[in-house]
Amino acid sequence: MTDESQHPAGLDLTSLTAHQLQSPLAAVKHLLEMLQGEYVGPLSERQKEMLARAGARCDQGVETVQRMLSIARAQQETVPADASTDITAVLHKVREQFASQAAERNIELTVDIDASGTWVAGQEAGLTESLNAVVHNALKYTPDQGQVRLKLQEDKDQGLLKISVADSGVGIPEESREKVFEHFYRTPDQQKSSRPGTGLGLSFVRAVIMSMGGSVRADKSDLGGAEIIISIPQARQSAKDISQDERKGMKVVIVGGVAAGPKVASKVIRLMPDAEVTIVERGTTLSYAGCGLPYYVSGVVTEQKQLMSTAVGAVRDHVFFQNVKNVRIMNQTEAIEINRSAKELLVRDLAGGGTMNLDYDKLMLATGAKPIKPNLPGIDLDNIFTLHGVYDAEGIKSVLLEPKSHDVVIIGGGLIGVEITEALAKRGCRVTIVEKRAKLLPMLDWEMARLVEQHLEAGGVKVLTATQAERFEGAGKVSAVVTSNGKIPAEMVIVAVGVSPEVTLAKQAGLEIGTTGAIKVDPHMHTSDPDIYAAGDCVENINLITGRPCYFPLGSTANKQGRVAAVNICGGSDEFPGILGSTICKAFDYCIGRTGLTEAEARDLGYDVTTVLAPAPDREHFMPGAKYLLLKLVVDSKTRKLLGAQVTGPGEGHKRIDAAALAITANMTVDQLANADLSYAPSYSLAMDNIITAANVARNKLDGLMVGISPIEVNIMTREKRDFIFLDVRSPGEYEQVRLPNATFIPLATLRSRLRELPRDREIITFGQISLRGYEAALILKHAGFKNVRVMDGGVEMWPFEKLF
Numbered sequence: 001m002t003d004e005s006q007h008p009a010g011l012d013l014t015s016l017t018a019h020q021l022q023s024p025l026a027a028v029k030h031l032l033e034m035l036q037g038e039y040v041g042p043l044s045e046r047q048k049e050m051l052a053r054a055g056a057r058c059d060q061g062v063e064t065v066q067r068m069l070s071i072a073r074a075q076q077e078t079v080p081a082d083a084s085t086d087i088t089a090v091l092h093k094v095r096e097q098f099a100s101q102a103a104e105r106n107i108e109l110t111v112d113i114d115a116s117g118t119w120v121a122g123q124e125a126g127l128t129e130s131l132n133a134v135v136h137n138a139l140k141y142t143p144d145q146g147q148v149r150l151k152l153q154e155d156k157d158q159g160l161l162k163i164s165v166a167d168s169g170v171g172i173p174e175e176s177r178e179k180v181f182e183h184f185y186r187t188p189d190q191q192k193s194s195r196p197g198t199g200l201g202l203s204f205v206r207a208v209i210m211s212m213g214g215s216v217r218a219d220k221s222d223l224g225g226a227e228i229i230i231s232i233p234q235a236r237q238s239a240k241d242i243s244q245d246e247r248k249g250m251k252v253v254i255v256g257g258v259a260a261g262p263k264v265a266s267k268v269i270r271l272m273p274d275a276e277v278t279i280v281e282r283g284t285t286l287s288y289a290g291c292g293l294p295y296y297v298s299g300v301v302t303e304q305k306q307l308m309s310t311a312v313g314a315v316r317d318h319v320f321f322q323n324v325k326n327v328r329i330m331n332q333t334e335a336i337e338i339n340r341s342a343k344e345l346l347v348r349d350l351a352g353g354g355t356m357n358l359d360y361d362k363l364m365l366a367t368g369a370k371p372i373k374p375n376l377p378g379i380d381l382d383n384i385f386t387l388h389g390v391y392d393a394e395g396i397k398s399v400l401l402e403p404k405s406h407d408v409v410i411i412g413g414g415l416i417g418v419e420i421t422e423a424l425a426k427r428g429c430r431v432t433i434v435e436k437r438a439k440l441l442p443m444l445d446w447e448m449a450r451l452v453e454q455h456l457e458a459g460g461v462k463v464l465t466a467t468q469a470e471r472f473e474g475a476g477k478v479s480a481v482v483t484s485n486g487k488i489p490a491e492m493v494i495v496a497v498g499v500s501p502e503v504t505l506a507k508q509a510g511l512e513i514g515t516t517g518a519i520k521v522d523p524h525m526h527t528s529d530p531d532i533y534a535a536g537d538c539v540e541n542i543n544l545i546t547g548r549p550c551y552f553p554l555g556s557t558a559n560k561q562g563r564v565a566a567v568n569i570c571g572g573s574d575e576f577p578g579i580l581g582s583t584i585c586k587a588f589d590y591c592i593g594r595t596g597l598t599e600a601e602a603r604d605l606g607y608d609v610t611t612v613l614a615p616a617p618d619r620e621h622f623m624p625g626a627k628y629l630l631l632k633l634v635v636d637s638k639t640r641k642l643l644g645a646q647v648t649g650p651g652e653g654h655k656r657i658d659a660a661a662l663a664i665t666a667n668m669t670v671d672q673l674a675n676a677d678l679s680y681a682p683s684y685s686l687a688m689d690n691i692i693t694a695a696n697v698a699r700n701k702l703d704g705l706m707v708g709i710s711p712i713e714v715n716i717m718t719r720e721k722r723d724f725i726f727l728d729v730r731s732p733g734e735y736e737q738v739r740l741p742n743a744t745f746i747p748l749a750t751l752r753s754r755l756r757e758l759p760r761d762r763e764i765i766t767f768g769q770i771s772l773r774g775y776e777a778a779l780i781l782k783h784a785g786f787k788n789v790r791v792m793d794g795g796v797e798m799w800p801f802e803k804l805f
């Protein structure tokens with residue numbers, strides 16, 4: 001085993017032991033006080049004296065235990081990268097606290113600040129407690145009429161602040177100067193002395209300071225006694241460090257002009273109207289709504305400039321940015337090199353040729369992502385597109401203008417692939433989706449993706465999963481795609497196999513790249529260089545549930561991150577904590593969405609999960625416009641917290657996904673979610689909203705009131721020819737319309753009178769249209785003494801396999 005794996009276990013035992021000792025010690029103390037107070041009988045003077053000594057020892061025990069807990073906590077804690085504290089405030093506070101004690105003993109207690117930057121990268125509470133312990137020592141080990149001096153100095157080269165506490169006391173012998181930081185160590189003199197102590201104070205100080213990336217040592221002081229010297233990294237430049245003057249004329253250079261870039265520019269100008277802001281953009285167009293491209297292809301959006309305008313119709317082109325926002329636009333300009341020490345960006349004019357250097361105070365990388373183009377034979381044939389920029393959309397539109405019916409193959413059944421399908425089908429194309437994985441849409445679990453697939457197929461789209469595109473054929477223009485599943489005619493191909501972050505510039509500059517291959521940033525959107533920020537599709541994110549890095553490029557995230565970066569560029573202190581992977585998309589009349597973890601992801605991460613499939617109308621069924629919504633919840637069985645939600649179906653899924661996203665962000669359990677005060681009126685929702693019902697089903701399952709089984713498991717049981725009765729309890733009318741294979745049919749209304757028909761020794765799996773009746777049937781059976789009954793989740797509505805019509 002490595003040290004790393006042993007470390008936490010060891011700590012746990014320490015803190016556990018300390019924690020366990022706390023309450024018995026408190027109880028002993030309380031009993032001693034009862035005795036001392038003579039509540040249980042009169043005491044002799046001798047008895048009182050012994051009890052007083054026992055009490056004092058007990059106090060020491062309590063103190064030791066508390067110190068041990070504090071040390072364990074400090075060792076376990078990682079200090080957030082953005083933590084910062086003005087250390088001068090802490091020094092004055094500590095002095096304040098000991099002032100009267102020092103005055104009583106005629107000890108001169110002073111604070112001497114000799115540094116300009118006074119912010120350190122650590123949390124105030126830990127720093128205060130540590131300095132308290134050190135100053136407490138200094139006073140304890142310094143006789144009356146002495147001197148104690150707190151001093152702050154700066155080591156600019158190393159980026160360190162040095163806090164020292166010097167005294168004129170007994171001093172620490174040279175051979176003990178290392179050892180005083182060990183647990184329970186006291187110098188031999190002090191062990192013999194009358195000064196009380198557990199020997200844990202300085203261990204605590206060291207644990208805290210180390211957790212902040214600092215160090216601490218003991219030395220001889222110029223005042224004659226001991227000196228404890230703490231070195232701690234200075235905080236990155238924070239809000240308070242940028243003076244008003246410095247902000248004036250601050251040069252902000254932004255690389256990338258699509259989403260995060262223009263957001264940063266606009267916000268910086270709002271906060272610092274005097275800043276000189278420049279956007280460097282390789283393309284000609286700026287600030288377009290990339291996510292709107294499928295709707296431009298389908299014709300819902302008729303003009304390119306609609307994608308580039310504000311809600312009130314102002315076109316955000318470079319004239320707009322220049323005149324309205326006072327942002328200098330350098331389009332058709334490529335950023336080629338960052339010189340970090342000179343703080344310069346080398347750019348090339350793509351139209352006119354020639355290069356120049358732009359100097360910056362703050363540089364913003366919003367370089368975005370580029371579509372992945374698989375290296376397949378024939379990929380460069382005409383009419384093979386990605387869907388990434390306005391040019392791609394224009395290209396696709398021009399092919400669609402040619403007057404014949406089009407066979408279009410989409411390579412990749414992810415979000416973009418599925419989204420563009422509708423646009424093409426609406427323009428009369430015959431669309432085939434080729435997906436190499438076993439299912440569409442990695443954002444969804446298998447059965448949810450399968451329901452989408454069925455819906456696309458019903459809309460005339462051919463879906464080939466587990467199919468690999470191998471090459472493209474054609475003379476000049478593409479005419480067919482050869483796949484592992486045969487050859488498909490194609491007059492146009494759209495390659496939508498994902499994007500990869502554009503990190504060339506960041507890499508060249510030596511900025512840290514994360515494990516996902518995207519630029520690593522902290523919650524302030526700082527890269528590893530404090531003067532360079534990054535946001536949008538080029539950066540990696542933190543998943544709020546797992547705490548792990550992930551790459552999840554979305555326009556929504558890019559805009560939020562851009563705003564955070566801008567605030568910080570302007571001297572503020574804003575944070576972007578991370579993402580849940582919330583996604584929504586439209587395919588024909590289906591709303592498809594998810595937030596948080598899928599069941600598959602949660603299981604991979606080792607969660608014990610409970611899932612719910614809950615189909616229901618999205619508003620009262622008697623209202624016009626009510627549509628079905630298929631909702632899935634993923635819940636942590638241990639903590640009962642919501643981990644994820646997915647929707648498909650024509651109903652309003654986004655409302656439920658957003659509610660789920662907030663519930664996950666707020667760390668809510670399904671019990672809390674079940675009583676959330678969601679808005680209700682029959683035209684918009686249900687008295688028990690879909691997500692509330694689903695949360696209640698999860699609670700029923702967690703409480704053992706209902707034993708569920710997923711359709712996937714039922715299908716496996718059928719395939720393996722396992723012995724069970726698959727009991728359909730819907731009405732005869734519903735049964736006429738559609739059936740599930742191998743089902744026994746007994747309508748719920750007649751179930752009580754027909755119990756004799758069901759064998760008691762076999763497992764029964766019940767279901768209804770949406771499984772509400774399935775649950776009721778299971779309760780009837782349970783009440784009648786049937787032992788082995790489960791309810792199939794989601795009923796006929798969410799059955800992802802073959803149905804009989």
Ligand code: ATP
Pocket residue numbers: 067137138139141142167169170171172180181185186187188190196197198199200201202203225226227
């Ligand atoms: P406590 O856990 O109650 O603080 P403590 O003061 O004995 O007990 P530490 O603060 O860890 O424990 O200090 C360890 C030892 O270092 C002390 O026992 C003392 O011998 C020595 N020491 C610490 N500070 C000073 C000082 N300012 N002057 C002289 N000796 C000191």
Ligand code: MG
Pocket residue numbers: 133136137197200201202
């Ligand atoms: Mg001490």
